[in-house]
Amino acid sequence: MVWLRSQKPAYPRERDYGFTPTHEGDDFESMVQAFTTGYGVFGAKPLHDERNFAWATDLRASGSLTAVHSVFQSAFEVRTLDETPQHLAFYIPHSGSVRLTIGNRTVEGGAGRILMANNHQAGDRAAQGDQHCSDALLLDWKVVRRTLFSLLETPTLDSIDLEPVVDLATPSGRLIGNLAQTIVQGMRNGGPLLSSPLAVSTMSETLADLVIRFGHHRLSGHFEKKKVSAVAPWHVRRAIDYMHANIAEPFTMSMVADQVGISLRALQTGFKAFRGTSPGAYLRTIRLKAVHDQLRDPFNQQTLRDICTTWGFFHPGRFSAIYRSAFGESPRDTRLRAESSPR
Numbered sequence: 001m002v003w004l005r006s007q008k009p010a011y012p013r014e015r016d017y018g019f020t021p022t023h024e025g026d027d028f029e030s031m032v033q034a035f036t037t038g039y040g041v042f043g044a045k046p047l048h049d050e051r052n053f054a055w056a057t058d059l060r061a062s063g064s065l066t067a068v069h070s071v072f073q074s075a076f077e078v079r080t081l082d083e084t085p086q087h088l089a090f091y092i093p094h095s096g097s098v099r100l101t102i103g104n105r106t107v108e109g110g111a112g113r114i115l116m117a118n119n120h121q122a123g124d125r126a127a128q129g130d131q132h133c134s135d136a137l138l139l140d141w142k143v144v145r146r147t148l149f150s151l152l153e154t155p156t157l158d159s160i161d162l163e164p165v166v167d168l169a170t171p172s173g174r175l176i177g178n179l180a181q182t183i184v185q186g187m188r189n190g191g192p193l194l195s196s197p198l199a200v201s202t203m204s205e206t207l208a209d210l211v212i213r214f215g216h217h218r219l220s221g222h223f224e225k226k227k228v229s230a231v232a233p234w235h236v237r238r239a240i241d242y243m244h245a246n247i248a249e250p251f252t253m254s255m256v257a258d259q260v261g262i263s264l265r266a267l268q269t270g271f272k273a274f275r276g277t278s279p280g281a282y283l284r285t286i287r288l289k290a291v292h293d294q295l296r297d298p299f300n301q302q303t304l305r306d307i308c309t310t311w312g313f314f315h316p317g318r319f320s321a322i323y324r325s326a327f328g329e330s331p332r333d334t335r336l337r338a339e340s341s342p343r
Contacts, residue, residue, distance in 0.1 A: 019069055019189055024056040028076065031055045039066055039138070043079040047126065060187040063200040064140035067187035071133045077126040080119045086141040088211070089122075090166075090180040091115040096129025100164060107164050114166045114177050116211065118144075121159050135184045139204060142328035147208040149326045150289075152219065152276075163216035172214035179207050235262045236270040243283050247290060248310060253279050287311040288326055295334040304331055 023034040028046045031053065035042070038059045046053055057070040066087070075096075091098040097110040101123035109115035118141060127134060148160070167173040183203055186193030193199055212219075238260045256279060257267045271279045294300050294307050305316070313319040323331050 019056075019058045021056040022059050026052075026054045028053040031057075031072075031076075035059070040085040041081055041083050043081055045077050047075040047077060047128075058188055060190065060194060062187065062194050063197055064143045064204045065183060065187070065200055066138040067184045068136040068138070069134075069184065069188050070127075070136070071131065072127055073131060075126060075128045075130075075132065077124050079124050080122065084119060085138075086118065086120045087138040088141055088144050088162075088208070089115075089117055089119050090135075090137040090139070091125070092135040092137070092177075092181060092184065094133040094135070096127065096132035096134070098125065098134060099128055100125040102164055109165070112168050113173075114168065114180070115164050116166055116176075116180075116215075117162065117164045118159070121162075122164070135181070137180050137184050139207060143204050144208045144211070145326070145328035147205060147212055148219075149285075151209075151212060159218075161218040162211070166215075175214060176207075176210050179203070179210060183207065233270050233274060235260050235266065236274050239267055239271070239279060240282070243279075243286060247283075247286060248312075250312065253283075284322075287313070288323065291323070291331070292327060292334065295331055296338045298338045304335070 023031075023038065025031055025034065028044075032042075032044050034057070039061070052074070053076075054073040055071065057068055060067050091100070091109050092114045093110050097108050098115055099106060099108045100115055100117060101107075102117060102121070103123075107115060119138075120141075166177050168177045183193065185191065193203070239256050242256055242259050253267065254264050257264045260267065262270075267279055271277060271282060275282055277285075288311075290311050291307055291313065294302070295304070300307075302310075308314070308316065308319055313322075320330060327334065329337075
C-alpha cells in the first residue's frame with residue numbers, strides 16, 4: 001500500500017491530536033487521493049473552500065475490517081460509486097457530526113448515537129462541523145451476508161432495511177457500539193489487533209452477528225419468532241435429523257416423508273411454518289454450507305468440481321450463482337482466502 005503524505009502537514013504532531021497520521025494534507029484533492037489509494041474509489045465534494053482543507057487520518061486495514069480515525073478542518077460530502085467496495089459502515093463522531101441519507105430519510109449521528117449503513121444502500125454522507133473528528137469502521141459486506149445465511153439458512157439477496165441510528169442509551173445499542181469502538185481502538189496507531197488476523201476475523205463475525213440479532217431491520221421479526229418457537233414439531237425435527245445423517249446421499253423429499261412417517265404435504269407445511277422455507281431448500285442450504293466449510297479448509301486438496309459433486313451440485317455455473325448469492329463471493333475466492341489465512 002502506498003501512503004500519501006503532504007509536504008506541509010496541516011496539523012501539529014501526535015501530542016496535539018492524539019494519533020500518528022498515516023495520511024495528512026492541506027487540500028481536498030490530497031484527501032480524496034489518499035482514501036482512494038488506501039481503500040477504494042468514491043465520489044466526494046467539499047462543502048466549503050477545497051483549497052483550505054487541512055486534514056489528518058490514521059487508516060488501518062486488516063482482513064475484512066478497515067478502521068479510520070480522522071480530523072478534518074472543514075465539512076465535506078461523500079457518495080458511493082458502483083466501483084466502491086461494499087461494506088457495512090459504522091460512523092462514530094467525536095466532535096462535529098455525521099449526516100447520511102437512506103432513501104427519503106436523513107439521519108444524524110453525534111453525542112450518544114452512532115450511525116451504521118450499507119454504503120451501497122445509503123445516499124450522501126457528510127462529515128459536518130469545523131475541526132470535525134470521528135472514527136469510521138468499515139466491515140466487508142461479505143461477512144454480513146455469510147452471517148445472514150448462517151442464521152437464516154437461506155440466501156438473502158436484497159436490502160435488509162437496516163435501521164441506521166444506533167442509540168448508545170439502549171442495551172442493544174451499547175452492545176453494538178462498544179464492540180465497534182473496541183475494534184477501532186484495537187487498530188488505531190498500529191494497535192495490537194492488527195497483529196492477529198484470527199482475532200480480526202472473529203471480531204468481524206461477532207460484530208455482524210450482533211448487528212443482525214440485535215439491530216433493527218426488515219428481518220428482525222424472524223429472530224423474534226425463532227425465540228418463541230423454541231421446539232420444532234416432532235416430524236420436522238426427525239426430517240432434519242434424517243437430512244443431516246444422510247446429507248451426502250441421494251434422496252428425494254418423498255423419501256424423507258416416508259422415513260418420518262408423514263405425508264409429503266405435511267412435511268412441506270411443517271418446514272414452512274417452523275423454518276420459513278421448503279424441505280428441499282433446507283437440504284440445499286445445509287449442503288451449500290458443507291461446500292463452504294470444505295472450501296474454507298486450507299488442508300482440503302479436493303478440486304471444486306469434486307467437492308460440488310460430493311454434495312449434489314452438478315451444474316458449475318448454476319452452483320456458482322447460488323454460492324455467490326449466499327456468501328457474497330465466488331467459491332474460488334473462498335478457497336483463496338482460506339489458503340492465505342494463517343494456519
